[in-house]
Amino acid sequence: MSRRMLLKGGTVYTGRGDDVIYSGFVEIFDGVIGRVGAVRDLTSTFDGDVVDTTGKTVMPGIIDTHMHVFHEPQMLRLSEGAAALWGANYVQSALRAGVTTMRDLGAQSGAVFGLRKALSEGYVVGPRYLVAGKAICMTGGHGWANLSAEADGEDAIRLLARQQIKLGADVIKVMASGGAGTPGELPTQAQLSMNEIRAAVEVAHDAGKPVAAHALANEGIMRAVEAGVDTIEHGVFLDDRAIELMLKRDVALCPTISVYPRIINRGPAGGESAFVIEKSKPLVAPHIESLRAAVAAGVRIVFGTDATTLYNPVGDFSDEMDLMVKAGMSPVEVMRSATGTAAEICGVSHLVGVLETGKLADVLVVDGDATRNIAALSDTFLVLKDGRSVYGKGDGYRNAALTAEPVLKADLSR
Structure with a gap:
């Protein structure tokens, strides 16, 4: 998936209070949360990957x-x-x-x-x-x-x-x-x-x-x-x-x-x-x-x-x-x-824990409505860490995005 992603159509729990958005969306740009809101408020075509989360719950990791x-x-x-x-x-x-x-x-x-x-x-x-x-x-x-x-x-x-x-x-x-x-x-x-x-x-x-x-x-x-x-x-x-x-x-x-x-x-x-x-x-x-x-x-x-x-x-x-x-x-x-x-x-609320503009895109998507049935949280559909997909249903044990950064990085200034 690209670094631009739209999770669209699901029940969105923002992580703040009782804030639940039914038929909501979450935008992600380069690992960071963009806009979060109701699908009815989307006004333009999204330039990136669109993931249909209808029938699913989208929440912070x-x-x-x-x-x-x-x-x-x-x-x-x-x-x-x-x-x-x-x-x-x-x-x-x-x-x-x-x-x-x-x-x-x-x-x-x-x-x-x-x-x-x-x-x-x-x-x-x-x-x-x-x-x-x-x-x-x-x-x-x-x-x-x-x-x-x-x-x-x-x-x-x-x-x-x-x-x-x-x-x-x-x-x-x-x-x-x-x-x-x-x-x-x-x-x-x-x-x-x-x-x-x-x-x-x-x-x-x-x-x-x-x-x-x-x-x-x-x-x-x-x-x-x-x-x-x-x-x-x-x-x-x-x-x-x-x-x-x-x-x-x-x-x-x-x-x-x-x-x-x-x-x-x-x-x-x-x-x-x-x-x-x-x-x-x-x-x-x-x-x-x-x-x-x-x-x-x-x-x-x-x-x-x-x-x-x-x-x-x-x-x-x-x-x-x-x-x-x-x-x-x-x-x-x-x-x-x-x-x-x-x-x-x-002590990490400045980074993660809620879905709001500017926070890192640690996101969990599960099948079903977890706001009504907590058991739905065990049915993982997609996991994003810093906006990168690290698990998707059907991926099996490994996912290519679990590849680590090299310890020794090339010095491109020479």
Whole structure:
């Protein structure tokens, strides 16, 4: 396809509020969004490729704000170069599903920074990739065995946060409570003191970076919100006090509501440890109730899957969206959580997240009307990244547009 494209005739969700245009169009010029509007307002012949999107939904590319590419301890068996090469192939599967931006909230391997650099500089084609590096936990805290670095005390926390930023972190992740995935901890256990979390927040915010807090236990949630974090991840045991405080501080919730059902239902076949499966079972009911309460109260909800493993792969987001609807969100609200809201949370709203003039053309087209049936988002028709077609229905596993830029470019000045 040329660099001039018109997507015409479909239901257009812009990513901003509840803004849906039925029988709409989106113009794309050289990788950037041009006009967006109703087909009836088109007044001239378009000079470029015209894609008929009648019967389809056109929306910004999906932003998954919580996932992990380099999660498993087995990654340490690979060199960082080999791990990054594996990661590049892995994230392309998410791109083909329509995930054009991903935020990695904790990695076992330093390869996360190599992959970030390769993707951002075009040496590998894949989603826009934002990373935390290693998450920060207390000694023996959540994720110490597979995605976190341990530190105790405010100065040690500051040092770790600064080290991750030095390496290229886009966000700082703190572990404010226990979880299901680490030996010797309880999901109801608060971890890191408020002052320790605040130390990480001060370092991150001074550098213009957001802070995401893994927090299941209500006390951990309260400490994290009081300390100034930007998002609560999971929020399994939210109570009215925590919800009120989140509303007061405008702290968003990334529920990852599908993660524990997937651990229970898919984990045994995927090789998940028995203790993780057992610890996940009591979390399912309070987790969905917490999300229902947060949605009803008006807490900002942002989309994230906690994807990582074979049984919870990146780009497989249908369960998450279905459960968000069951918790009281409309399909359009779910779509907003994965587009405009997600872009704001990740600090990339100046680039992507909404379909409006001047934004980069990260676009997902699906068959059906996703504004009425969220399941339609799993029926991918076309994916554009920076205006380039990186997946089209019928393309199969690969697409020629996934070809990367050469690392060494010719010097044409000689």
